[in-house]
Amino acid sequence: MKLKRIAFATLVAMGATLTVGSAMAQQRVTVNIGSSHPTTNIWAFAMKEVFQPEVDRLLKEGGAKYEVRWRENYGGTLYKFTDTRAAVRDGIVDVGMVGTVWENSAMPLQNVTYFTPFATTNHEQLIEIFDKLNATVPALRDSWAAQNMVPLSSLITDSYDIYATFPVKDMASLKNKRINAPGTSANWLRETGATPVDGALTTYYTNIQTGVTDGALSFASGIGPARVYEVAKNLTRIDIGAMYFGSVAVNKKVFDGLPKEVQDAMLKAGKATSVAHGKHVTKTANAALDTMKAAGLQITDLPQAEKTKWVNGLPNIVAPWLQGTGDAGKQVLKAYFDELRARGVKPLRDWDLQNR
Template sequence: MLLTKKFVQHSVGFTLASLLSMPVFATQTIKAVVIDGYPAKAMWVHEFSEFFIPEVDKRLAKTGNYKMDWQQSYGGSIVKPKGVLEGIKLGLGDIGIVTTIFHNSKLPSQSLSAATPFISNDARVVAKAVDEIAKEYPSMQKEFAKQKQVYLATGVVLNTYQLYSKKPVHKASDLQGTKIAGAGTNLRYIEGIDGAAGVRGGLTDFYNMLNTGLVDHAMLWPEAASTFKVVEVAPYMAEINFGAVNTKTVTVNQRYWKSLPDEVKTALSDVAIEYRDHVATIAMQRAEASRQQFVEAGGTIITISPEARKEWAELMPNIAKEWAKTLNSRGEPGSEMLQAYIDKLKASGATPVRDWTK
């Protein structure tokens, strides 16, 4: 009997010791390869590292069930800027920041804000409205699904395109007979101006294009103008306020997404929305600071009158209706999306210079 009692005590003690030495739970580590072709210093990439990733980690740490092993590859180490969409599709990265303006044919619905200029300069309002359209209508998500990826959230990293010139510009007719550099859809903003010719280029090209006389003007946003010292070759900024445009989208490889636990999916989805608003807020702050830097560097800002803005908008072809018709022809609710988007901007306090639905 004594032997049995000692045996039981020993067994209980051993069991307790074993339990105490074991972890309460086993944290699962999930690898995530994040890619973007732009360098780590690019604002949206920097904020992905400094805001998005830490916020996801904080949420997962609350339960301790999962931990992310982030492997960040930027600046062309895996893909170039134009290659993120294809890179995520092929599984070269698990999560990426797609620059949508490079893929108008594959992602036509992403051009919604670019096709509706002269409405809102508020990056936060535009980002939220585009994101809501993406959630309320399946078109945007279907486009990414065809590329084998899951749409998380849009991103607006510029508050508005402005016009930077060698000589003062006060109205659209001042561009007659001149050449204007642009990145894509925004070159359509000069259609309707007699003798004005658009020249496609990228941010890294604009300085030399202006300096060599290849173009007389360039459309870009204040922060980019400050970064590339455009004031040295184009000392006049026509504050035309074409409007904020979404150009980035956070996406996840479809197969990778399906493999994730629901808790991780929720964390990524929720933080993507916060990242959207965070980046848009920074874009607004940097825009104001960049305007001041432009003036301090010797630049002159010319405020375009409301009448001149309206005249400019009316000269343009209705690229918004064209955008809607293109989607309609593919069986997508383009016209409905256009109306819903503009209604959202109006509800936020924006006043369209032109009614793009007519």
């Protein structure tokens, strides 16, 4: 009797629950999941709505040997956007949204798209590409491992354009204009006559309203919810392109310690999350554009000849990135553009061929 009590206590301590109608115990695995953004945000939405239920479904269909107990920490309850890498790396959460766009020093390879604008506007295709690259390109895979992380699902933005108080009819329209262009995106305005000003979706509205800036480089799925269109009533489609933003990732030490069934479920659920994320961004961007047009947003396209002037007039902005990343950067740049062309994409500038 004493041995039975000890065995039962051990099962309880392990978080195991007995499956009805089966002599086999169902083991419960606790996973802390979270993000710096709320689940209404495009980068966190599919984590809650697709990744979690898909892991649950796969485990159940696989025999229900394991069950995940999710501890949710969305909306910045544990950490802010500046700490997404450290949060997953250090195990503050087991699974989290990692914004590599904010980690150019620690994870520069992941920011290749921000140094190669005018490549593709197809954000759903971009997800497919980076799901593949993160798994198959040694330099990318190793850089994630060096941060104690395993990427599960790629995150992107829809295409960047200019939302401003004026229409961009030609390159001359940009002269002496102050445009919000945070971080690396400031490079996209070099030699255009415009002055880049740092900022974020949370600051664009006030910046434009108060005259600090005349507009912002941004994307519809972000501009719409931020209501920037109320003060920037002109959208000029520049087609600067969709950008790889980061990944939903799992702490590698935690992942390595999980049962294989749970590991496999997470990897498969990550792929489903990527597909859902792409579709959600498409839906969100289209809905935002409908809302903005109904509110009076004027939409025009920069003439192709002017767009060509813009992209060809940019300095070789990927060269400094390559100098900093060396052979690994060359490997990633080549792999990225090879994947674009394999899918029939014709980048407006062959950044890879110019930097062999």
